[in-house]
Amino acid sequence: MYRYLLNISYIGTNFRGIQKIINKSAGGCGDNQTIQGCVELAMQKLHPTNEIDTKLSSRTDSGVHALHSTLHVDLESRNSEPFDPLKITGILNKQFNKKDLPIRVLSTQKVPNTFHCRYNALxxxxxxxxxxxxxxxxxxxxxxxxxxxxxxxxxxxxxxxxxxxxxxxxxxxxxxxxxxxxxxxxxxxxxxxxxxxxxxxxxxxxxxxxxxxxxxxxxxxxxxxxxxxxxxxxxxxxxxxxxxxxxxxxxxxxxxxxxxxxxxxxxxxxxxxxxxxxxxxxxxxxxxxxxxxxxxxxxxHYNENDFVAVPQQVEENEFSATAAK
CATH class of the missing domain: 3.30.70.660 (Pseudouridine synthase I, catalytic domain, C-terminal subdomain)
Structure with a gap:
């Protein structure tokens, strides 16, 4: 499973806000009245094998807009290979355009599994x-x-x-x-x-x-x-x-x-x-x-270095050097 960071923008006029609200009485169906809910519904077109559960970096209220916000999600493909970030961007934007939703993915990038869009934000x-x-x-x-x-x-x-x-x-x-x-x-x-x-x-x-x-x-x-x-x-x-x-x-x-x-x-x-x-x-x-x-x-805002995974070999060498001292 791989983690992806999505940079998104949206006009919030007709949404209840960014954070999804799941109606449990309706069987936990998707929420198409929030930004997060619409993003998760669009992600179903990727057909991942795992449950889609996005995490938000920031919360905006009903009517508030975003020129740049972020969320991250873990996705596993059917062949266990990483999704092409460009493909994720294209498929999601196609769905938003098809449904006439004022949401756009600016870019998608694969990030380390330890990265969190909220806690890593500067x-x-x-x-x-x-x-x-x-x-x-x-x-x-x-x-x-x-x-x-x-x-x-x-x-x-x-x-x-x-x-x-x-x-x-x-x-x-x-x-x-x-x-x-x-x-x-x-x-x-x-x-x-x-x-x-x-x-x-x-x-x-x-x-x-x-x-x-x-x-x-x-x-x-x-x-x-x-x-x-x-x-x-x-x-x-x-x-x-x-x-x-x-x-x-x-x-x-x-x-x-x-x-x-x-x-x-x-x-x-x-x-x-x-x-x-x-x-x-x-x-x-x-x-x-x-x-x-x-x-x-x-x-x-983020530190660009947080987007890059530390090579396992480097971590092991550093651990060995510390143990030797």
Missing amino acids: GRSYLYRFAVAKHRMDDIGKLKNANFNSFIPVEELSRCYFLQNCNFDIERLRAGSRMLLGVHNFRTFASISRQHSPSRDNPRFTLRKIDEINVKSGKTTAIDSNADLAESLYDYWEIEFKARSFLYKQVRRMVGALFALATGRIDERCIYEMLTIPSKNSWDPRVLLAPPFGLYLCRV
Whole structure:
């Protein structure tokens, strides 16, 4: 049996998330409403002799996208020879295309059986895309359904978060992002997942280190006349987060806090208190969870050396040399 690492990308709009959910009452049939479930169903076309059980490196919620995520799987062919990684990529993408699923395998590679896509990951990068209206449109601030009365490029639907607030202070957001850098107890910024376990209530579990937060100008993905109109109406921005790992919904809650700061709903002291008094009770109710469709998992980072198996002969020589000492 051989282990394979799949580099995948997907648009998460119409999925419940990446992690599969098996309905035991339905006899444990496959799950075609999650990314992982669709990948495993497509893998059946490889006809391995073993049961297909993929492992995820990262979990994304319903509506969240991925430019690059990873999973690994052990597969055994009928002749016990390794599958051609290029063949795995081609067969899976053919199945996704046939079923009109917005999932693509970027590449497949054989990795050592000791490799784990989650535990070998050095870090993860997330990106949040949003656009802020440059000018207040006629009575737009008084309308409850402002976004439905404004121009939003059809190419950007469920791909970017549009704010109809011309008083948005991007410099205040940038300054607030610096408060989140470094090691903090992010208990206030974590939601309780369906897979919550008592061990996760340990204060050490919610300690995380944010290595980088970069706020930079973005651009529209619209084309032709839509692009011209979008650029004239909106300023596009991107917030990039880099860390070894994140808590459940941590990124969206951090973005929500930064949006609340930039629009004047809260001040810097509120963010300071949420960081220094880590508790679910410290969450400021004026902060709204950022919508999932603006969030992208950009990359799962690895050490390239982990993809290469250590030759058995080298291991034996090293053991002999150590024993001789």
